[in-house]
Amino acid sequence: MQEIIKNIEAAQLKENVPQFNVGDTVKVYGKIKEGNRERVQVFEGTVLKKQGGSTRATFTVRKNSNGIGVEKTWPLHSPNVEKVEVIRRGKVRRAKLNYLRERSGKSAKVKELVK
Numbered sequence: 357m358q359e360i361i362k363n364i365e366a367a368q369l370k371e372n373v374p375q376f377n378v379g380d381t382v383k384v385y386g387k388i389k390e391g392n393r394e395r396v397q398v399f400e401g402t403v404l405k406k407q408g409g410s411t412r413a414t415f416t417v418r419k420n421s422n423g424i425g426v427e428k429t430w431p432l433h434s435p436n437v438e439k440v441e442v443i444r445r446g447k448v449r450r451a452k453l454n455y456l457r458e459r460s461g462k463s464a465k466v467k468e469l470v471k
Contacts, residue, residue, distance in 0.1 A: 365411045370433050376415075378403050378453060379446025379466045384417055384430055385438040396438055399428055402466055405452040408432075418456065420464075425457065445469035 376382055384399045401419030404427065408414050413432040418425060430437050446466035456464050 368411050368433060373432060374440040374442065376403060376440060376442045377445070377448075378406055378451060379448035379469075381443045381446065381466075382417060383441040383443060384428075385441070386430065387436045387438055400443070401426075402446065402453070402456065404454065404456065445471075 380403050381401065382403055385396050386399060388395055388397045399417060399419065401417040404416045404418050406413070406415045411433050414429050415432060416427055416429045418427045420426070445468065447469040448466060453466070456466075
């Protein structure tokens with residue numbers, strides 16, 4: 357039974373998964389269905405966390421929209437996620453950046469990773 361499930365999940369994985377980490381600023385191109393039309397909407401923000409593995413892998417992106425914090429959790433291998441574009445790399449020391457939720461202004465920023 358486990359082999360059958362693994363084969364089904366392997367068929368649903370994306371081949372070209374973007375490489376990004378927690379703290380990076382990314383643009384997520386998500387497909388949105390409105391009636392009988394489909395369009396692509398961009399959601400740009402900081403990656404707060406990545407979790408799960410295989411087909412269940414998800415990542416959460418947070419942005420500030422008109423002074424209000426907005427978070428969206430995206431399945432990594434979903435067909436509704438067209439692409440994920442890394443804008444800038446962040447330098448963080450944690451796996452989950454939940455502390456950014458309580459902060460505003462400059463203290464809510466993530467330092468840029470310089471290589």
